[in-house]
Amino acid sequence: MINFKKWFVVFTAFFLTVPSVSLAGSIKDGSSGNPGEWYVGTTPSSIAANSHPILFVHGLNSSSDTWYENNNMYATAYQNGYETAFIDLNAGKSMWDNGALLAQKVQEVYNYFGEKVVVVAHSKGGVDTQSALVHYGADPYIERVITLSSPHRGSELADLAYSSWAGWLAGIIGSKNDGTYSLQTGYMDYYRSVTDSHANVYNTPIYTLGGTKWGSFGSALYWGGLYLSAYGSNDGAVTVQSSRLPYAAEISVGRWNHTTIKEGSSTFNLFKNYLNEETFYSASAASFETAAVTEGAETPAGHYITGGEYAGTHKESVAVEKGVDSVTFDWISDKKDTSLALASPSKKTYADFKVTADDTEFFKGAYHHTLTIEKPEAGKWTLETKADKKERYLLNTTFESPVDAMLSGEVEGNQMKVKGNNKLNVKTDMTVEYYDKNGKLKEKKLKAKKNGNDFKIPSLGEGVYNMTIDVEGTYEGTPLERTLIQTVYIDDKGKLYAP
Incomplete structure (x- = not known):
């Protein structure tokens, strides 16, 4: 030392x-x-x-x-x-x-x-x-x-920082470090198990x-x-x-x-x-x-998340189902002066994004470009952005919608299960980022085996498994998109820990 x-x-x-x-x-x-x-x-x-x-x-x-x-x-x-x-x-x-x-x-x-x-x-x-x-x-x-x-039980923002869609942005701003890694909720469930059972836990x-x-x-x-x-x-x-x-x-x-x-x-x-x-x-x-x-047994479905990097002009589309009370578009970027324009399905445009520096500890160095639409029109919304130099971004779209309570994810045994209301018609896909016990990325965007909407959590060794489930489908005839993020930790004996 x-x-x-x-x-x-x-x-x-x-x-x-x-x-x-x-x-x-x-x-x-x-x-x-x-x-x-x-x-x-x-x-x-x-x-x-x-x-x-x-x-x-x-x-x-x-x-x-x-x-x-x-x-x-x-x-x-x-x-x-x-x-x-x-x-x-x-x-x-x-x-x-x-x-x-x-x-x-x-x-x-x-x-x-x-x-x-x-x-x-x-x-x-x-x-x-x-x-x-x-x-x-x-x-x-x-x-x-x-x-x-x-965060005695971790923070879901740490889960987000280590998710597959956040990789481009998190890598450039340096938010992937041992501290953030250790605050992922799956890892913290493991930490709680070895700490709360320790003989010293009640001493102070x-x-x-x-x-x-x-x-x-x-x-x-x-x-x-x-x-x-x-x-x-x-x-x-x-x-x-x-x-x-x-x-x-x-x-x-x-x-x-x-x-x-x-x-x-x-x-x-x-x-x-x-x-x-x-x-x-x-x-x-x-x-x-x-x-x-x-509390906290199920992963809620109030977000759609995507990310990447680009230079020049780039477009992202987001499906908004019917009956949404509000939708907030948060373009998280390593650039402060990004040019953004949002278009509704009927081609109405919005450009009054509020720009603020991140202050959460988890995305330090990033900028948020945020816009909220009340009672949004159902259909495909398009976000167009321009940057002179390469930009890394994470788009987090947050919904207030009846659908949020109809869809969730939960770890059961060695499976990640997506549960949906019968009013929803969805298909799902899950990718896994596997980080070993030292926080080193060992597997990137690993596709998980599935049975219906149930996914087998791979076991590749001790470490954190950060799972991103992309959901798309329809709700009452209108398009629907959501993203679920869940982390688990598997110890050296193969035991799985989940929040």
Whole structure:
């Protein structure tokens, strides 16, 4: 293991009672810090009674500055009398790599303060922290953990990033990394099995918060919230269901998005009392166990997804069935200035796409070009795009339609089964991307054997199997298209894990 130099950086300048920030290492333009470096905030003139120091842990594709750049969490903690520390983990590594690193470094933080810390972790940082505790022996140095919208059960956006249609875009923007790989829901089902059954899992109390807001149309987390809405309440990147653990006490679920949930003005006062010496569980784990069993068994059918790359002029068509309440076209691209025009079946054109940069952690570096049509005309809609240079894209079309509840996919044994209402006349096709246990792509667009609309999940070795089911057919005489994405993990003994 690499030995990282330890930095103690004490922030001593003040401006309007807010401590200034001075970092060791190089953190510029939102890029990651140096993995393993940690920093100490200014010591308050009056330390809160019976308090523990706080160690802030960042999430996927992020760094320690997420707590104080455009965020008042550090300032809020300081003003409330709390000692603070911040650590940089590997921004794109798995919970195993980051858990091992955090376990090593938190001992140094413990030695510096002379007492246990309370970890406040955002997003994947909560999963990294639990790995440090359960699998790498960090419990003697951590009093308790507070997770802010951590994907304890993974994120369907990670599934999307590793799906066959997203390959062109994900490859160019770099969203395929060990961190995203490990947050696929199939892999996280495996991770939960080896973590929740571990003897160390109850040693350190965990408290959770989850968010339900993903902003208005065109905002940075809107598209993520729209995509995840088929899976339940979410904050634009992580569902509420995934933010929970069956043995953790839930502090609150509130109207925060994946960014605001880590802001001091949003949540600090809610978890403030959990930073002190005496804290007791105040929630029943039984209700979370029930929720974990009853939710998320089926893959919903509210999306049509395609993707690729092109240069010059390109067209994509999308079938819209009758009775659709609304349809949202989200052209996700590595280009900000793409020229897009949407045409209805009757040739009416639309060009007022809202352009926003991705803020979900899973497609960082991509741009969303989004347009919603209310009560759309049934038939074939055509999206025409032009680009001077090669462009990689992912088109996610989201429906609000009665058909969404008539079609679903579910893993049963070693089969992926597509279930449809008798009002639908559909045919299906499934391709599989197989990544080995190290996240290396071993099989691309592998065609699965089928029997009707049931597909046999191949078993090629240990790793993640990311399955894309393309559905086309008719509903009451009008064309229908949908895409289902599901991941499973197969371990070294051939056992299959599915969310």
